[in-house]
């Protein structure tokens with residue numbers, strides 16, 4: 001028996017990617033100007049950003065970051081339980097908990113880490129984690145890291161979620177879902193999932209990455225919009241890289257649960273706290289986000305404008321009322337060809353392929369933001385129709 005050779009393994013994987021049109025490429029952004037970006041030297045209209053409200057350019061956020069960095073420097077110097085927890089982190093956690101109506105909040109450097117932390121901190125071998133098939137990868141990975149049994153139900157099927165919980169009545173259980181699904185843009189049946197969790201004494205975990213800032217009064221998210229408060233949702237995870245226009249995540253819950261995570265969750269314990277200046281910027285952006293009703297209204301108008309225009313042009317849209325408007329194309333080659341044709345016309349829309357979406361469900365994931373103008377959306381729709389036609393020969 002001989003040990004597998006690494007060079008052969010890498011070459012096999014690269015050949016497989018090339019054959020499946022699965023090779024990915026990082027595009028280099030040189031500058032962002034409103035809804036446009038200079039990408040690899042070319043100015044393109046950006047229809048793939050999650051900065052739904054344009055708050056990545058928030059002047060208050062940038063000023064708070066500069067001021068706090070000038071005063072407190074960059075790195076926090078340690079993990080939260082050693083020496084990294086700063087007054088600016090504490091202030092942001094407190095403001096966020098009050099805003100969303102939860103006892104306590106924890107601030108982490110990323111949403112991916114936040115979901116790993118929650119699931120690893122709550123679950124272990126012998127426990128069960130019930131999840132929607134289309135949940136974000138980090139919820140899946142969190143259940144794996146915990147060593148819990150992962151049971152996935154068909155997309156948005158709350159009755160199936162209930163049956164999955166009922167199948168393991170003896171096990172401690174978490175029911176986890178995205179609120180707005182990141183690649184499809186549709187909403188989870190939050191009320192029915194909360195009822196299932198309640199009747200089965202499971203904890204409900206909701207990831208609000210694409211709901212926060214966009215839905216609910218003052219942008220409190222999809223749970224708030226559905227009338228679900230802290231009691232019904234045991235853990236709310238709020239990634240801050242989308243409508244918040246920043247970076248990091250909040251984990252919110254009742255005091256005993258948050259304390260348990262803080263004491264024991266390894267992805268929290270063993271990682272350096274984010275820059276204090278980042279927390280200062282996020283505090284400023286929280287205030288901006290709460291007051292952004294005009295941008296939320298504008299965004300909803302643009303979503304309607306896009307969908308009406310797409311229907312008029314016979315474009316095959318999925319059933320989404322969020323700023324995430326996917327155009328399902330099926331195979332990787334077609335998705336890449338349409339994205340390339342769009343780029344030639346000046347529009348930047350990333351082709352999304354497996355493993356981000358299931359096999360055979362490659363798509364263009366178009367995202368709208370409050371910074372787009374209706375005329376820009378009309379331009380995109382015309383370019384889409386032309387690009388679909390121009391690439392018809394591609395399977």
Ligand SMILES: *Cc1c(COP(=O)(O)O)cnc(C)c1O
Pocket residue numbers: 109110111112113115136138178182207209210239240241247248249
């Ligand atoms: C983006 C995203 C995350 C990860 O958050 P990061 O801060 O980017 O690590 C988690 N969940 C969902 C649903 C997301 O879309």
